[in-house]
Amino acid sequence: MGLGLLQAGCDGLLMGGVYASIAVGLSLSFGVMRIINWAQGEFLMVAMYVAFLFVNGTGWDPYLSLFVPAAFMGVLGYLLQKFVFNNMLDKEKSREPLSILLFTAGMGILLVNVAQMLFGSLPISSITKYASKGIHIGSLIISLPRLISFCIAVVLTIALNFFIQKTETGRAIRATSQNREVAQLMGIDHKRIYCLTFALGAALLGASAALLVPFYAVSPTMGGSFGFKSFIIVILGGKGSILGCLIGGIIIGLIEKIGGLYWSDAYAQILVFALFIVILLFKPNGLLSTDKDA
Amino acid sequence: MKKYYPIFIVAGILALLPIGVRNNYAVHVLIMVILNAYYAVSWNILGGFTGHFSLGNGAYIALGGYLTAVMYNMFNVSPWIGMIISALIAGGLSILLSYPCFKLRGSYYTLSTMAFLYIINVIIVSNPKIFGLEFGGSKGLNIRWQGGFSRMQFVSKIPYFYIILVMFAIVMFVTTYIKNSKTGFYYAAICTNQEAAASLGVPVLKYKLRAQFTSAFFSALGGGFYAMFFMFLEPTRLLGFAFSTEIMLLAVIGGIGEVWGPVLGAFIMVPVSEYLRGALATKLNGLPSAIYGLVLMLVIYFLPSGLFRPVTSWVKERVKAVFGKKPAEERC
Amino acid sequence: MKKKLVAMLLTACMALGLCATTVAADEAEAATGDPIKVGIIAPLSGTTALQGEYLMNGYNFAVKHINEEGGINGRPLELVVSDSESLPEVGATEFEKLAQDDEIVAMMGAYSSGVSAVIAPLAIKYSIPLMVTHAVSDACMELGENKYVYRANCGTVESYVWYEKFFQWMAERGTPIKTIATVYENSDYGFSSNEMLQKLCDESDLGMEMVLSEPVASDSADLSGVINKLKAANPDYAYVALNGNDAVLFARQMKEYDCNVAYCGAGGGFMQVDYYEKVGDLSDYMMGISFWYYDIIEALGNPRAAELAAEYHDTYGYDMQEIVVSAWTATYVLADAMKRAESIEREAIADALKETDLEDDTATIFCPYNRVKFGDDQGRNNQNLYSAMPSAQMFSGEWKMIYPADLVQGENPLVWPVPTWEEREAQ
Incomplete structure (x- = not known):
């Protein structure tokens, strides 16, 4: 079973990288603003519709066109934070804005059904030049589109992490997440930072959607499983930690594939959820948390 | 005793409704309204009172339904008894599952309930027989029709209506009692600030478990009713996230801190979604649910504490305007 | 002020909602005379909405042709459609709603086995004939001896x-x-x-x-x-x-x-x-x-079938598929029963369905089998014993x-x- 394990590990790694880049936005908004976007999966679905429509309409390379859904989601995220979430945060007295969680739950329902109304249920996919190509290394087969998507996802994620860690704005974001009042005293406009944070996360989500185009399809209800996995990844990796997301995503990918090898794909999902519960109970701050309390 | 008056009034009015209505479908909708209100109120015992939002109540409802059905199908246990036994089992299981999870706060707790729900979902969907008991698996479970009071099976819907009405009244009594008792104050303390409550000597975990048991017990009872009413259990729906989320949202829209909040939420949203589906579904697929989502967003944005306060204060002012009387003292 | 307004509106909704569903549902529709109403439970939204579209196309296409060919002894068929949202409990609620309407004399539906299994017992309970369409699970046909639930397509x-x-x-x-x-x-x-x-x-x-x-x-x-x-x-x-x-x-x-x-x-x-x-x-x-493949039309060599298939393509923009054919067959079988029935009433139609024996009929014009006759077999009742896969x-x-x-x-x-x-x- 050695080869099987290696193959499963490889596939898990590749998929995990993409899961990670999808989850980063959630991690950021949770870490900085304690906002839980219950519609993360539906946002991905919207971004994918944008990506597919663009790629199918213009015939551009799906990877080169990742700027389109990234920009679209970035702007959408900025506006959402500016006009809706910031107001709700002001009203919310407790540390964790539960109302935003509920609001986004309603938004998720709205998005799924608007997609249903606009596009119907027929899944949309693209035929790209990357489809069905595999790189053979001995008996190991590496799917070409997934490899490319993995690389881009990792690069983007690390780039965002670099931005957060090393740049002025990044420092402002970290300061705001650690202590909003003090950051304000330092002259940081926390509302603008919030908008920027949410926008950055949404933009990365948009880019990730483009990465799924070569080997996936979009339909109104496809977002759900990605959304929940994102939560698991964020908690695994520790909220606010981008590198934690990367590790968390890869772990999830590996469990899915290796679990699927020894058990079956459907039951491997139970493993993921079981791991999730274990992490919640024993290490709720995640493996690489930046925060002290759960 | 004064606090219980509203229960009598509301239940009394509802009890009279079917007399004027011959149409089976209308009775069916009334049953659904009250059943959903019942679910939401049961959820609220844990969710609203202690601040632990469970998105896994579907599991207890389903468990109640399945166990009642299995006991009836395989062992001929009367559902009246079966419901209570399954509710006790569900309550016990809930304590087992929640004991470790109550360490978690806020959304973490909610996510853990979803994880458990998912696991139970996969287990039931993939295994038609569990420990030799017929659960039906992904096909769902049919309940044998034999008819008769002892089996809680009636041809007409009216008896079902009165059963759920009585169950509803019972759960309202229990909730009102809790709210105004020492237990209720402890719950509120836990909800507001858990650490402070603990440092003041409140046995936090014990009370949370008590709330959890009560909530799961009543939810499972509701599940037993559901099973005997629909005569069919389908795991994809009952154990899916959508169903559990809907129950929570009904309570939230109505107002979670209040005893009657979830009732208001159900009494508004259930007829609205029935109406929307009837009027709009054939015109444009997905429109009714889209509107439902939009309504949720609007209510949560403009009235995050739910509808209960604004609606009741508006009603009270109308009453005051008409009768010139002072409204009853506002209770928090 | 804003809050009060919203609260007012929503209370009004509640009052209206509760009343409307009770009162409106309670009023009987005034009899219109000519069209014969058939109720449909189909998944217009939810997880099987795509298949629901094909199902509705099939029903509509069949009804159009039945009406063009003279309807049921001169009376046209009219479909009254309800969305099951791909959920059994919604399907059950909608079925009951339609069953309350005395003008609806028969029902068809519901594509998925899950929904069909829930509405089939209701058909027996309300004594209304039901043509189960496309669902393959035998659960809906194992309800014991009855004259209300029928299925023309294959089962498990x-x-x-x-x-x-x-x-x-x-x-x-x-x-x-x-x-x-x-x-x-x-x-x-x-x-x-x-x-x-x-x-x-x-x-x-x-x-x-x-x-x-x-x-x-x-x-x-x-x-x-x-x-x-x-x-x-x-x-x-x-x-x-x-x-x-x-x-x-x-x-x-x-x-x-x-x-x-x-x-x-x-x-x-x-x-x-x-x-x-x-x-x-x-x-x-x-x-x-x-159940069906497009090539069967060529294989059967029936020019009329080819004509209809082309017309379907022109109408809907894509070719027929198996769900469409199941719906077509179900509709035609029902129409045939109505033509033979002593009167256009639920009981009479149910009795007529029991006696169905169609061979080389328009009902099976697309099908890989050419006979429809219902019988009891291996625990199922009123199943077409001549279907094929x-x-x-x-x-x-x-x-x-x-x-x-x-x-x-x-x-x-x-x-x-x-x-x-x-x-x-x-x-």
């Missing part, structure tokens, strides 16, 4: 029978299938298909062995794990039941991971009308065994019939064993 028992016949034929022609695998989504459809094939291995004389049985969570982003297992198990024949995206993903990843196992594509995913557009020649040599293979996006012989045109197009990916590149 029939699929077992026809699978057995197909495998027997493969053995007889010298290419026996000894090992099979199943890959199925973890839904009711998937589980019952897997169960049926397992039973085939255990109980029939074919001597087949199931070497792999893999449930898959639906909407997977990646089927590579399953495909690698399939490669390792190397069965002679794989049965793959997947929906939506998964079917497309499967075809692509079979090539990516160089898996040469011959497989049969079952389930909604492979029957999407634009499946070939999405996967292209990756779908070559895929096997199939199902033929087999086909796909070439360049078109299904060509391979079994049974009377549907094969010219030389049997079956290519077996299926060429490997390397061989296909070389071609």
Whole structure:
């Protein structure tokens, strides 16, 4: 079973990288603003519709066109934070804005059904030049589109992490997440930072959607499983930690594939959820948390 | 005793409704309204009172339904008894599952309930027989029709209506009692600030478990009713996230801190979604649910504490305007 | 002020809502006389909305033609449609709503086994005839002796029978299938298909062995794990039941991971009308065994059927598919019963349905079988005992019939064993 394990590990790694880049936005908004976007999966679905429509309409390379859904989601995220979430945060007295969680739950329902109304249920996919190509290394087969998507996802994620860690704005974001009042005293406009944070996360989500185009399809209800996995990844990796997301995503990918090898794909999902519960109970701050309390 | 008056009034009015209505479908909708209100109120015992939002109540409802059905199908246990036994089992299981999870706060707790729900979902969907008991698996479970009071099976819907009405009244009594008792104050303390409550000597975990048991017990009872009413259990729906989320949202829209909040939420949203589906579904697929989502967003944005306060204060002012009387003292 | 307004509006909604549903539903519609109303429960939204669209197309198409041909003794059929939202409890509620309307004399529905299983007992309870459409699970037909629930298409028992016949034929022609695998989504459809094939291995004389049985969570982003297992198990024949995206993903990843196992594509995913557009020649040599394939129209050689198929394409923009045909057959069978019924009333129509015996009728003009007669068989009641599930293979996006012989045109197009990916590149 050695080869099987290696193959499963490889596939898990590749998929995990993409899961990670999808989850980063959630991690950021949770870490900085304690906002839980219950519609993360539906946002991905919207971004994918944008990506597919663009790629199918213009015939551009799906990877080169990742700027389109990234920009679209970035702007959408900025506006959402500016006009809706910031107001709700002001009203919310407790540390964790539960109302935003509920609001986004309603938004998720709205998005799924608007997609249903606009596009119907027929899944949309693209035929790209990357489809069905595999790189053979001995008996190991590496799917070409997934490899490319993995690389881009990792690069983007690390780039965002670099931005957060090393740049002025990044420092402002970290300061705001650690202590909003003090950051304000330092002259940081926390509302603008919030908008920027949410926008950055949404933009990365948009880019990730483009990465799924070569080997996936979009339909109104496809977002759900990605959304929940994102939560698991964020908690695994520790909220606010981008590198934690990367590790968390890869772990999830590996469990899915290796679990699927020894058990079956459907039951491997139970493993993921079981791991999730274990992490919640024993290490709720995640493996690489930046925060002290759960 | 004064606090219980509203229960009598509301239940009394509802009890009279079917007399004027011959149409089976209308009775069916009334049953659904009250059943959903019942679910939401049961959820609220844990969710609203202690601040632990469970998105896994579907599991207890389903468990109640399945166990009642299995006991009836395989062992001929009367559902009246079966419901209570399954509710006790569900309550016990809930304590087992929640004991470790109550360490978690806020959304973490909610996510853990979803994880458990998912696991139970996969287990039931993939295994038609569990420990030799017929659960039906992904096909769902049919309940044998034999008819008769002892089996809680009636041809007409009216008896079902009165059963759920009585169950509803019972759960309202229990909730009102809790709210105004020492237990209720402890719950509120836990909800507001858990650490402070603990440092003041409140046995936090014990009370949370008590709330959890009560909530799961009543939810499972509701599940037993559901099973005997629909005569069919389908795991994809009952154990899916959508169903559990809907129950929570009904309570939230109505107002979670209040005893009657979830009732208001159900009494508004259930007829609205029935109406929307009837009027709009054939015109444009997905429109009714889209509107439902939009309504949720609007209510949560403009009235995050739910509808209960604004609606009741508006009603009270109308009453005051008409009768010139002072409204009853506002209770928090 | 804003809050009060919203609160007011919503209270008004509550009052209105409660009253409206009670009162409005309670008022009887004024009798209109001419059209005959048939109630439909179909999934217009939710997870099987796509299939619901095909279902409604089929019903509407059939009704249009029935009315053009003179309706039921001069009276046109009118469909009253309700959305089941792909959920059994909604389907049940809507069924009851429609059953309350005394003008609705019969019902049809509901595509999925889950919803159909819930509404079938209700049909008996309300004494209203129901033509179960397309649902394959036998649960809805095992309700005991009754005269209200009928089904013209195949059930699980029939699929077992026809699978057995197909495998027997493969053995007889010298290419026996000894090992099979199943890959199925973890839904009711998937589980019952897997169960049926397992039973085939255990109980029939074919001597087949199931070497792999893999449930898959639906909407997977990646089927590579399953495909690698399939490669390792190397069965002679794989049965793959997947929906939506998964079917497309499967075809692509079979090539990516160089898996040469011959497989049969079952389930909604492979029957999407634009499946070939999405996967292209990756779908070559895929096997199939199902209710219906487009090639059957050619095989039957009936010019009228070809005409109707072309008209369907013009009307809806894509070709007919199996769900459409199930709906067509159900509607025509019902119409036939209504024409024979003593009166256009529920009881009379139910009695007439019981006596149905159609041969070479418009009802089966598209079908791979030409008789509809209901009977009781293997625990089911009022099941059409003459339905069939033929087999086909796909070439360049078109299904060509391979079994049974009377549907094969010219030389049997079956290519077996299926060429490997390397061989296909070389071609």
